[in-house]
Amino acid sequence: MKNYHEPLQFHQKTQVTSVSFEGLIIDTDASLFDWKKGDSIYDIHPFFEILSSFIEDHNGGSESYNFPCIHFEHGDDERICDVSIQIDKDISIILFDYTLKYSDLNLIAQQKNESILLSKELELKNKYLQEKEAFKNSFIANINHEIRTPLTSILGFVEVLEKTNLSFEQEELTRIIKRESKHLNSLIDDMIDISKIESGTLKVVEERFSFHTLIKGFEESYTKISEEKGLVFETKIDDNIQEYVIGDRTRVYQVLNNLLNNAFKFTEEGSVTFSISKNYQRTNKLNLNFKIEDSGFGILEENIPHLFERFTRFNHDKQISGTGLGLAIVKDLVDLLNGEIKVSSTPDKGTAFNIKLPFKFEVTKNTTQERKKKKYTLPKTKRKFRILVVEDEEITQFLIMKILISKGTFFVDIALNSEEAISYIERRTYDLVLMDLSLSKTDGFQTTHMIRKNYGDPYISEVPIIGFSGKASETARDKCLRSGMDDFIAKPFEQEELLYKITKQIAKKAAD
Structure with missing residues (x-):
């Protein structure tokens, strides 16, 4: 959907609204409701919470969704609308005002026999349950991210602590903290799996x-x-x-x-x-x-x-x-x-x-050789490697800095958002960027797209980028790679895994 600088009114009972992937209204003709540019669509009506799950599952193509008979209130204005949602480069929401139509249908329905009324009631209940399920899945996905972020820090700092000189009692306490944190992580995994199984999004990958x-x-x-x-x-x-x-x-x-x-x-x-x-x-x-x-x-x-x-x-x-x-x-x-x-x-x-x-099993291949994880080493150089960490959570910033600086081979810069990240890479040459996917305003995917597409300087446009997020799934990893990132790591991560992925990308870049 294009931006409507001069709103085009398709019908006196229709309202067209353009929304960003952050949920902010870009433009609207306001023919039904007096919505304003810059308003959050999520604050307007609970129904629009379903956009979160649609955005998360968006694969870059064009997708359409239609919902009938949604009751909206804005100030003193109440309307019953059918809703059409189109997701492409941004989100288009079209409201069709059928208040009179649904009112007439309701009057007719009241004149029908009890069995028809019961059938309609079941249909509405089913629709309510579908909306409730969509909202629940979106809620669980957000909670998943919010919990995994502090959990990453807890497990990360416990690993750092384990490498220091500890007494026997302190070792026992760190072991308990680590065990219980991993238990909490497994409980989160259980919640997410149940949600995916219920929604039918859990797929078998052979x-x-x-x-x-x-x-x-x-x-x-x-x-x-x-x-x-x-x-x-x-x-x-x-x-x-x-x-x-x-x-x-x-x-x-x-x-x-x-x-x-x-x-x-x-x-x-x-x-x-x-x-x-x-x-x-x-x-x-x-x-x-x-x-x-x-x-x-x-x-x-x-x-x-x-x-x-x-x-x-x-x-x-x-x-x-x-x-x-x-x-x-x-x-x-x-x-x-x-x-x-x-x-x-x-x-x-x-x-x-x-x-x-x-x-x-494959009957023609020789299966006696076990595949081993390829080893990578950092290129030999007298200088330290410079890493840019784009992350707005202070505790995660500190954890990554602690891990990398303790190795003695890295300099670390911290950017809190997309604007700072772009400013840093324009002024300094980096060997790798660690990119949080859930940045405020401009997310990690959009920031990566700007780095890859807006610069002719290969030191900027071809810098290795590793995305990381609390949304640990194959979908998140695939979306990272499609957006131009080189790899993905899920929270909570272990030090060895983080260092392996950083070393791998820097080594691969040096070999090009």
């Missing part, structure tokens, strides 16, 4: 990965936990299972990790056994069975049918934390992967979960 490496990771992690709790942990894997398989590694990890975590959480003595075997193999298709057995508290038979319901917890020991979402997510993910899950349990003797999951 990739080739080392299955044996995945299982070895579980073996190493839970062996340490078993030693801490004084339990026996045993892993059994069929030797005939292929080294590399094709499937959604992230979701498989999530299912197995949730079940193993539960097994250790509810087992005070005895053992936990993790077994993997083949169900069948045909052409390039493979079906595996995962069995996780423990000698823990067990579950009463009458409770087993409710085991996968959300917010269900049968053990009331307050020392055992959790939201009651873990097994519900496991069941949803297994269904999403076209698998099966069964459980058997005896109180005070233990529980066994059996999961069947389908995979594929």
Whole structure:
């Protein structure tokens, strides 16, 4: 939609409004409501909160949405409108005033029989639930970002603290802080996954990965936990299972990790056994069975049918934390992967979960070689590398500065917003830019676009840029790459991951 410097009135019962991606009104013909340029569209009516989720999912193309029968109030003016939303370079909102039409229809509806009225009521309730669901998903996405930002700082500074000279008691306290922070992060992940599953936005991503490496990771992690709790942990894997398989590694990890975590959480003595075997193999298709057995508290038979319901917890020991979402997510993910899950349990003797999951494998490729993470080193130079951090959260600024300056090979400059970032890169040459995606006014995507498109100087336009955000998803990463960034890192991040990505981009740039 173009900017309407001279508002074009399509119809006396129509209002056309142009809105920026920040939610501010750029222009409006104000033919129905006296909205003003610069007003926030979100303050005008709760309905417009749905724009947040549309903007987040926007992939750069043109998208349209239509909503009937929305009740608007502005001052003394009340109207019932159909709403058309078009998202392109900015957001176009068109209101069609059908107040009289809907009033007439309502009068007719009142004359209909009770069954028609009931049908209309159900339709309106369904519409209300859809709007409520859209608002909820938008709210969860925003809360996700707001929580992950301080959590990044907590985990980051704990890692910095761990590298200092600590007493035994201080080491124990930092270990507890780190453990509980990671637990909080996992609870956030549970909330986001439930929201994605409900909205149908959680997709299966098939990739080739080392299955044996995945299982070895579980073996190493839970062996340490078993030693801490004084339990026996045993892993059994069929030797005939292929080294590399094709499937959604992230979701498989999530299912197995949730079940193993539960097994250790509810087992005070005895053992936990993790077994993997083949169900069948045909052409390039493979079906595996995962069995996780423990000698823990067990579950009463009458409770087993409710085991996968959300917010269900049968053990009331307050020392055992959790939201009651873990097994519900496991069941949803297994269904999403076209698998099966069964459980058997005896109180005070233990529980066994059996999961069947389908995979594929490549029959023509040599899968004996394990892919390794490529190593990168900073170019040899007598000077320090200069990094620009574009971030408006003071605590995150300090954390990144602390990490980078402690290495002794970096200078760090801080820009609070897009304007400062542009000013800095015009005056200094940078080896890399760390760009927060959720900057106020002009966000990280738009700032990156300006850097890439507005300068002929390659030292500016081709500087490596890494985006970072609390919205940890493949969608965020893909949007970063499409906007011209070179990489993405999610909050909360570990020091090693941040340094690896910075080193990688500087090394790649030097090799060009």
